[in-house]
Amino acid sequence: MNDLPLLTATKLSRSFFFNRGLFNSKQRIVKAVDDVTFALGRSETLALVGESGSGKSTTGRLALGMMKPTSGVVRYESQDLSKLHGTAWRRSRRNMQMIFQDSSSALDPRMTVGAQIEEVISVHGLADKKHSSRDLMMDALDRVGLGGADLRYPRELSGGQRQRIAIARALAMQAKLIVCDEPVSALDVSVQAQIVNLLVEMQEKFGLSYLFISHDLRVVRHISHRVAVMYLGRIVEMARTFEIFENPLHPYTRALLAAVPAIDSRNRHSSRTPLIEGELPDPASPPSGCRFQTRCPLVHDICRQVEPALADAGGDHTVACHMTGLSENGGSQ
């Protein structure tokens, strides 16, 4: 891995405003992402995990520059995304792609998939004398195992095949970073495994970096190098994948792991009673102190008053919890 990260996000925040009513001037403010900092290396996969409403998808959009942050900076190859213009901006757009849960919404139903990929190749001027846009398109389809499918329409393809097309299109644009937002959640297990394998293979071949957004920890375990666990807009724990799964420090991470319905023996009998009760609180009025305190089995007085800061637990492992004994100096921010 190169020392210089491909992408860094520093103190990213993003708020959404909702009107309460016609004459009510008070707005409902939801801090979907609140003070999130992370870095993504080359050829690395960072997974963002958490429940719906944790802000993981918004973080993905902010990282891509698809959405402007309320505050904070995203740097791609050391350049501030919000300050890029013209060619540099176009190049960064091309290098940063996104794959969605449902690729059919990102594909034109009236165009063959081959034509759609050729189109992006010519829009970005990627063809040259040696490689026509058609050659490049055929190459990209071959790589995802769909050689010869160029004349098919999106509706003629299965969900897994459409996901391959989305990957092929990103490859054709010579993407370096792909934000994958729940890319395999809608697929059957056997197909899901195929797409996960394909993503890993493409990463090894082309040195791609993935920001992998998923609620499924089982898939995350197999694809990611590092994992960031998000809760109500904040990262509460971040570590290498092995660390997260074998040595989870945050009670929320432990609860997520315990909730995974796995067929292997570990979770089968232990998790008959879930570790956490209740549901995600209203993001417009997050709890005081630690955001997880309303559902935390270890909650203490300090948790209700002081928000824990991310503290170093050694070995690239950070966690925001008072009960780990690491954040005595953390205090509120």
Add this chain to the structure above:
Amino acid sequence: MNVRFLIARTLRALLTLILVVTFVFVMLRLAGDPIKMLLPEETPANVIEQYRARWGLDAPIYVQYVSYISSVLRGDFGTSFRDGRPALEVVTERIPATATLGFAGLIVALLVGLPAGIAAAMKRNSAIDRAVISFAVLGHSIPTFFFGILLILLFSMSLRWLPSSGSATWAHLLMPACTIGLWNAATIARFTRASMLDVLSKPFMRTAVANGLPLSWRILGYALPNAAIPIVTIIGLIVGQLLSGAVIVETVFAWPGIGRLTVTAVAAREVAVVQTIVFLAALTMVAANLLVDLLYGWLDPRIGSSTEGKSR
């Protein structure tokens, strides 16, 4: 129901009315000098000036506008020059006749349109469904004046069961009400069918079946309330148009309502009366829409309580 929602909708309705009144004012001024339209061409110039001064037409246009608005607010729409009575009085005395006809027509439309639409949706692709669709298409492609004349030919001329014109008894009401009613029933049936088909395919209808609820309960308690919004919208439009739609039917059946008054007033260039009718037609439409808006909030708890997302 949200009080703010109610106030907002009412204010919006008032604004619409003011715009309509302004529009009428502008159109009348654009149509040419009202004096020249009313007085004979050979009127001497000094007499014209006299009339101009008497009707305030010599003042600047904005003064005319303000005095026009203020008189409208006072309910003064000018006088009918044919019999010298206030235009408002001439028009309002016709309201009962038109309202009776419109209400009867609406009842017919609902009694025919709603069950037909529901039955068609329940038995999709069956003979009933096809019959309802044909009725909807036919009902809309036959103009009301033609259908009215057909009814007169059949029931008055051939069978001699019903009187062909006038408004003396309930028998007089039957044919014009059916003419309006069946025309509108076609629309209601079509919208009801489409809306019901949409609702019947929803997961909560399957839940209702799986819960063992009887058919009538499912239709009346579950499907119809959910299908109601488009149906209520279309009924609102129908009610709003009752006044202007009455013109043809009232003429065909010589029904002494506002529709017929419109025709005679236009022919006689009764500006004040026409103006009053336009205002009243607009008022009906605005009131019907307001009512529909309020009904929405009552029919669907999600309306009015929803917040619209805005991002910055």
Add this chain to the structure above:
Amino acid sequence: MSTIKTTTFVVGQVLREIAVPLRVVGSVPEKALLRLDALSVRLPSRHGEVHAVRHVSLSVNAGECLGVVGESGCGKSTVCSAILSLLPDNARIDGRILFGGKDLRTISSKGISGIRGREIAMVFQDPMNSLNPVRRVGAQIADKIMVHKGLSRGAALAEAARFLDLVKVPAARERLNDYPHQLSGGLCQRIMIGMALSCEPKLLIADEPTTALDVTIQAQILSLLGELRRELGMAIILVSHDLGVIAQTSDRIAVMYAGEVVEEARTEVLLKDPKHPYTQGLIEASPGIEPTVGPLVTIPGSVVSLLGAPSGCAFAPRCRRANDKCGRMPPHLEPTSMGAMVACHFPNGWTQ
């Protein structure tokens, strides 16, 4: 629960013969609460008739949880809909659906209405859309109670509150007045379950009940279902595409592929010693949270078309151990030594 009990479920003609001697050994002969006997469902489509369910024979005992697992299009949801006659009128259904001795296919529409919701209740995948959006949730539960128990609306509402308490809906009495859009997906699913239980059914069919929910909420709902089953002694058919969900909750698992049951066994047996190559593939392809090395195992190819009848085993085109026999002859469910049932010509690999 013993293996003997499982084996006594009468599943099709073949098992019946083998089951008889075992029944003598076991003390009390078990009678199945629900038994599907060679159930077939054909649904018309634009491209022809889809044979969505093919000769499915299954049974559920009182108080038992049967898990049905399979990928999309395997017919698992169609089986559920067929049990309660929720399929469209133009569906062609063959076979028998025996519930408490009665064939649900032959009883009158009035009879089936009395069973729907009262004897057999159902919970669906999409809780937010499975509740009527313009009716208060309390009224919706009360509707059902009034129909089946003949209570007044007031008494039915009180009963509704009792069942919402049972499914651990916080502040149940106040929730009765809420509309579905005011509640979260997890709460809606609890309410759906409360509604399903409100007439004390003997069998609960849960069709992908947690698929639309977050993993933490999923764990809560699954544990709730387990508790309720123990408390109320009702049987559950749990349908899911997620083998992990099924493995955690079921006593017995039926694996479906292309409209057929290809393997059926007690949960531990199925997970430890799967006989059908599709079950093996499904287990291997399901990522666990244990660390693994190398790529995930996949099942090559894709599901066969359900139009028309297959000439041999439906899984043969994707099977690593298929030979020409598999292409010619469809295998039938047959018992294995472990008391499981498998539809494969070579359940022990190449050795046969």
